Amino acid sequence: MVDVARLAGVSLKTVSRVVNGEPHVQRAMADRVLAAVAELGFQRNHMASALRAGRASATIGLIIEELANPFYSTIAHVTAEMARDRDTLLLSASSEEDPVREEQLLRDLCSRRVDGLLVVPAGCDHSFLNSQVEMGIPVVFLDRPGTNIEADAVLLDNRGGARSGVRRLVADGHRRIGVLLDSVDVHTMRERLAGAQDALADAGIGYDGALVRGGVRDPATAAAAVADMLTQPNPPTAFLALNNRITVGAVQELWRRGSDAALVGFDDFELSHLMPRPLTVIGYDTRELARRAAQLLFARIDGDRSRPRTVVLPTELIERGLTAAGATA
Amino acid sequence: MVDVARLAGVSLKTVSRVVNGEPHVQRAMADRVLAAVAELGFQRNHMASALRAGRASATIGLIIEELANPFYSTIAHVTAEMARDRDTLLLSASSEEDPVREEQLLRDLCSRRVDGLLVVPAGCDHSFLNSQVEMGIPVVFLDRPGTNIEADAVLLDNRGGARSGVRRLVADGHRRIGVLLDSVDVHTMRERLAGAQDALADAGIGYDGALVRGGVRDPATAAAAVADMLTQPNPPTAFLALNNRITVGAVQELWRRGSDAALVGFDDFELSHLMPRPLTVIGYDTRELARRAAQLLFARIDGDRSRPRTVVLPTELIERGLTAAGATA
DNA sequence: AAAGAGTATGACAACGTTGTCCGACCGCCG
DNA sequence: CGGCGGTCGGACAACGTTGTCATACTCTTT
Structure with missing residues (x-):
């Protein structure tokens, strides 16, 4: 960015303004900056930008058991889609049903300052997440409730x-x-x-x-x-x-x-x-499960401070086969 | 971190040293710092840390067509597993076969300074990635080759x-x-x-x-x-x-x-x-496809500057059904 | 014509962390 | 007892960006 400023002969701040589409920049100057940006192949550093403003990282974390399983990959897909509508990307990881690994991954995600966490819990104690929630990283559990933590959950019946x-x-x-x-x-x-x-x-x-x-x-x-x-x-x-x-x-x-x-x-x-x-x-409707969880999470990210909710989605008996006790009975 | 330092009565740098396990810190002081860390629930900010050292973000980007499709979710799973061995997380997104969206996502990933990109390309022009590759974000294409770009590719026969x-x-x-x-x-x-x-x-x-x-x-x-x-x-x-x-x-x-x-x-x-x-x-072996692509990418991340390679994996005819021309012939 | 309102630009600090360097203190030897 | 090497702690700058404020300029109003 310094290079762009130098090349365009303007100040750092002006480049920042142009890059962020802020008003109050003359047309000619903006064009000069854009030319310099193009020439140098400049791209704004999202991390530094988020750091400066203490702003959201535009990332949410998803912990599931195993990404290759269709149930979980559907969840990942739906949440990724919903995240995209907010220009947010999805950082996903598989716990492989291992509580230790789950905690490691969750801590890692927190240290990356994700905006929120969606978790299909494998562990039996999520109390370590309490401090994170207090510090502003909301957590929503999916499919199974979290343990030793008051947090939203979306479950199946x-x-x-x-x-x-x-x-x-x-x-x-x-x-x-x-x-x-x-x-x-x-x-x-x-x-x-x-x-x-x-x-x-x-x-x-x-x-x-x-x-x-x-x-x-x-x-x-x-x-x-x-x-x-x-x-x-x-x-x-x-x-x-x-x-x-x-x-x-x-x-x-x-x-x-x-x-x-x-x-x-x-x-x-x-x-x-x-x-x-x-x-x-x-x-049951896996997509709905993910949708509801993501909705809850985004509401929390947007500042919803109401009491944690637990949503239970219905299941449906899909009768295809004959189940009658037959000749063997 | 400032708070931790204050609470422990030490300087900022000392906290940094303790948190990063650097040597030359007295035992007593380290314990005091750790106590403060625990009390405040401090967690190192990965973004700031990566920013400071111009260091890798320990993240790789994966662009696929649709995460819910088993083929792609297998790829995502395998690459995520391999990434984890390097303490790297996977930032994944679906292009939905839309070239415009693909480019947006790729640019977004680049601006987050991912360490590398794995792409199942939907677009018909990836020349805009050339500058990123020059600037040190390696790209490996999976399943389909990239267009207008010299990059590694792992394909099927x-x-x-x-x-x-x-x-x-x-x-x-x-x-x-x-x-x-x-x-x-x-x-x-x-x-x-x-x-x-x-x-x-x-x-x-x-x-x-x-x-x-x-x-x-x-x-x-x-x-x-x-x-x-x-x-x-x-x-x-x-x-x-x-x-x-x-x-x-x-x-x-x-x-x-x-x-x-x-x-x-x-x-x-x-x-x-x-x-x-x-x-x-x-x-064919989807897992092998992903494995090879991830291997290539990590080699690039680790500094491999050799000429881009294209790997073609074999397919196999799995004969289960009778295919003979039958009575209708 | 002077004052005021608004626009355009820049200087500077700060976000949270770590690398560099310098100084303080320790024990040891001459 | 003075100097010396080693260990440990801290002050400061820097990473790349943006918010705040100050300044310079333009245009309008009385």
Whole structure:
């Protein structure tokens, strides 16, 4: 910028004015400055500019579990789009479900003075964010609530969704329903499991530990779990898969075996309607989830100081497959 | 930082030293400083720090077409992971295939002094990046080459891939092969189409314009195009879908009609093996694509000044479905 | 014609940090 | 006891930008 000023024969401040489109600069002078800018390929240093004014960095931070997962990449996309409408860019990072890493990333984002944080939390203690919030970096949690911190959160009705799925299976005559889940350490899994148990309790069906399988991390494990449960005495006549990876594995295994066990999966996914057997899923609007979270965050950034809110978005039972207890019953 | 210094009763510089872990600070003093840091919740301002030293911002910029698309989100994920190993964060944005927007985003990223740029180009002129490259912001193009700029690029063997797909169909006895593509404005589409024509020429099969359908933007359009082509006189006995969205639409329509036309799709995708009919696809390693691009970029950031390289990664024909010309032939 | 109002430009400090340098203090040796 | 090398702390400038204020000039008004 000094060089531009020298080349144009004007003061530093005049260059600043021209670059920022401030008024009160003569046409001829502005043209001279612009010519110099073009000749030197000058580009305003956004960092210095933000620093000077103590101004916003026009950046928001997004922490998710894994960017390559369609659920999270949809969130990233929607928030990036909404950020762009405010000339804000998105600094995104994956925690890989690692609390330590999550904290590192969050601290890093804070030290870069992002205008706000969107977090799908993996950790179990976010108290260290309290000071940041006080110092003006608002935080909104997505999909799971933060812990030890009062902050906005946008969640799904996981419990209600699972409940409606199981209620449906029960209505169709199923009494032995296998539930496949990842880890109970994850908030959403706990909620979904609780919802399933709610529905069973509603129907007066007792809890059978043998029908709940945890630690199902991927499609392969899911397939194995299904295979195993089906070969036990008194096998389930229906399955509830508590996330989409599990659903995929279960579909594959049921289809492979030609089993007519019913299946309801939590999470809709892109090609679910093209699966080899029709599939009933508990769906929701991922884009809306992200949209609401981003709206909350931007409101906070714009100075909203009202009490933290928790928004719970509904789920919807998308009935595609036949779930009725069939010939095997 | 001034506050910390005051609270700890030391000078500004001492705080800086402690925060940066520089040597030559007495233990007692360091502890006092750390206590003050903790009490005030101080966090070093990364922007000011980078500004001062003219140092790297520990940020790289990624421009892709659309973050929600699994192909691009995989790229984003891999590059973010590699960046993290260097304590670098990823600033990502979607161009939505809009050249104007792409240029805006790129300029914005440059003004934030990112350490480097990874770009899946949508625009048709990247000459404006030349000055940035000269000024030390290296650029690596992914999936498609940049235009009017000498820069590294990591590409796929689109032409070879399409060629091998069509060669396979020809070997199986097909003579009328419908080709479905998005827009010829996109580099990859042109290359893939050229590859298909190569294979036809190799086999001595003349070009028939009626067998090539452009402007197929999504699964629905693809389905319509397939339906239309199959109802023409002398319909194709096989299809080549030039991207995965098209493939999905084509699968769906062929399956719906119970057609036994063969299908080869460019791009593998997550649940392709679970499609209602087995599917032969032209696959490649998206992660490797991103990995190589990031490697090139980091080498440049670390000072590699050798001539720009173009890396072309191989594709692979993944034969799952039967492609033989069947009863309809 | 003088005063006032407004416009155009520039000098300077400041944002939060760190590199450079200088001085203070320590213990040690001659 | 004076000087010397080493360690530690601090004053100051600088990174690139912009807000504040002062100044010089132009034009209008009485």
